[in-house]
Amino acid sequence: MLLLFRFHFLLQSPAAGSSSPRPGEMHSAAAEAPLWAQRAVDAARVHALQVKAAGAQVKAAVEQQVWQPLAGVKPGASSFTNLPAAGPLPPLEVRVCSWNLHGNQIHPSDVVSRWLAPDGVAADVLVIGVQELVDLGPRNMVMNISGDEQRxxxxxxxxxQALQSLPGTAAGNHEGFTKICSFGMVGLALLIYVRSCLRPYxxxxxxxxxxxxxxxxxGNKGGVVVRFVLGQVSVCFMNVHLASGQxxxxxxxxxxxxxxxxxxxxxxxxxxxxxxxxxxxxxxxYSAGLHHLSVILGDFNSRLDLPKDTPWPSGSQQSWLSRDQILLGxxxxxxxxxxxxxxxxxxxxxxIGSSALNTKRCPAWCDRIVYKADYGTEVELGEYASFPDLRHTSDHHPVAARFQVFLASPSPTQRSERPAW
Known part of the structure; x- marks a missing residue:
């Protein structure tokens, strides 16, 4: 059963009553009707979507960055099987994963599936963002502006390999996945996989x-950004690596x-x-922050706000969060x-290779995932966790969040919110 976590308001949203542009698009007088109000139009486009689903619509954005479903994985039953290629979808499960690799390739001892699908079943949409895929030295900044192809x-x-090793769906069938995006910038890389049955949407x-x-x-710092529409839900994912230093x-x-x-x-x-x-x-x-669901993941490099002469915080680790710069607003x-x-x-x-913090550096929650839901979208956060068992690759622990996303205007009693810090 999905567990609805409480969450922090980082800062208050813009004032209610302000004009709302179309999800994922800039505001203008010529803006089209909102996505959720276009069912009649979508129905008329069913045939066109079916014809173009094999490549034309997705390929128009980054043609060389779209791949076929994973080889050797047979499609199986899912909640989306046999649905028409238009109209509303059931609630979507989206898993967002982030890891600063410290310039290293993932160590053979780090079991990636524990990060991507800890319960043994992959989400409908899997978003994977890494930072420091390569060392961020001057040579890579110049030579690998588009990322390192081998890495x-x-x-x-x-x-x-991790996806193909999953035991399958609840019905015992393996589910195929399609990689719809994979690109980078110096040390940043962003990969997105969806269940193959969702590809036409x-x-x-x-x-x-x-x-x-x-x-x-x-390009050693900045972000790589992807947006698309899945069914009637517009989504945007931003993998960032921000400036370091307290x-x-x-x-x-x-x-x-x-x-x-x-x-x-x-x-x-x-x-x-x-x-x-x-x-x-x-x-x-389009505007990155104006979608049904906008997610920022990555190494925010948020540090603990400590006096200059304090090398290490006092008290328990949980109490250190009271000094986190993001949570301090x-x-x-x-x-x-x-x-x-x-x-x-x-x-x-x-x-690296240990669960012990390096005493030469002040610990911090650098690696984060934050999100924003707009335009009547309800998002339930079912997991927000780090994965300390994956400790042989980097001096950072990977993190992940699991969301369930559906278009529905929530009532005030459906949310458990914590006030701003």
């Missing part, structure tokens, strides 16, 4: 990269604000042109986003 391929292989897939390192020149709060805020503002735009917040290239259309049609760029209650140990910094 990316190795990451995909480990993920797909996907449309309007768009990807983008936003560099924020070295004042927008370097005193870099303002810089982190600026980095995140830039990713949110510049993704999919033809003009940057600095006024410079962002021409479409490498499959990135950048037509200022120092991340104004996260206005309107929420986060589940943190009940896991700090995710940074560990001695």
């Amino acid at each position: 990316q391929a190795a990451l995909e292989a480990r993920v797909e 996907i449309r309007d897939l768009h990807c983008d990269r936003v560099k924020t390192g070295l004042d927008g020149i370097g 005193n870099a709060v303002a810089e982190r805020n600026q980095h995140l604000a830039t990713v949110l503002a510049d993704a999919f735009q033809a003009t940057s917040t600095k006024g410079g042109a962002r021409p479409g290239k490498n499959g990135f259309e950048r037509q200022s049609r 120092q991340a104004s760029s996260l206005r309107g986003f929420r986060e589940g209650v943190i009940s896991f140990p700090p995710t940074y910094k560990y001695n």
Whole structure:
């Protein structure tokens, strides 16, 4: 049974009553009707969707980054089987996973399936974001602006091996998965898999990269962003790696604000042109934070707010959260986003291969997943956890969150909310 967690309000959402643009699109006088009000239009497009589902609609965004279903995995029964390729879908289970790999390939001793599907069953949508896929030295910043193909391929292989090893659905059948997106920027990589039976429901897939390192020149920091529509639900996932250092709060805020503002735009917040290239259309049609579900995952580099001469916090680990910079409200760029209650140990910094924190660095919850649901979307957070057993690869612990998403206006009694910190 899905457990509904309490969650933090990071900052209050914009005032009620303000004009609401179409989910996933910029506000304009010519904006079309909201997605959930277009059932009649969608019904008329059923035939076109069926014809184009094999490639045209998804391929229009990043043609070279769309793959066929995993080889050797037979499709099986699921709650989506035999549904028409239009109209409302049942509630979707979305799993979002994040891990800073510290420049290393995933160690053979780290069991990836425990992170991707700890209960042995994969979600309907699986989002995997990693940071520091490669070392962030000057050479990689210059040579691997689009990511490292070999490391990316190795990451995909480990993920797909884990998916193929799952015992299957409740009915005992293996479920096929389709990789709809895989791309990167220097050390950032973002992969998205969906159940193969959901492939015909996907449309309007768009990807983008936003560099924020070295004042927008370097791709060592910033974000890789993907948005698409699944059935009637528009979603956007942003994998970010923000500025490091205890005193870099303002810089982190600026980095995140830039990713949110510049993704999919033809003009940057600095006024410079962002021409479409490498499959990135950048037509200022979509806004990253305006979707039915918007999720930011990654290494936020949030630190503990401590006096300068305090090398290590006192008290229990749970009490350290009272000093977390994000929970203290120092991340104004996260206005309107929420986060589940943190009940896991700090995710940074560990001695690799050990569960012991490195005493030379102050521990922190650097690795986070935050989300925002809009336009009548109900989101239930069923899990928000770290995975300390995967300790042989990095000085960071991976984290994951599991959401159930459906279009429904919730009543006030359906939510258990914690006030802003």
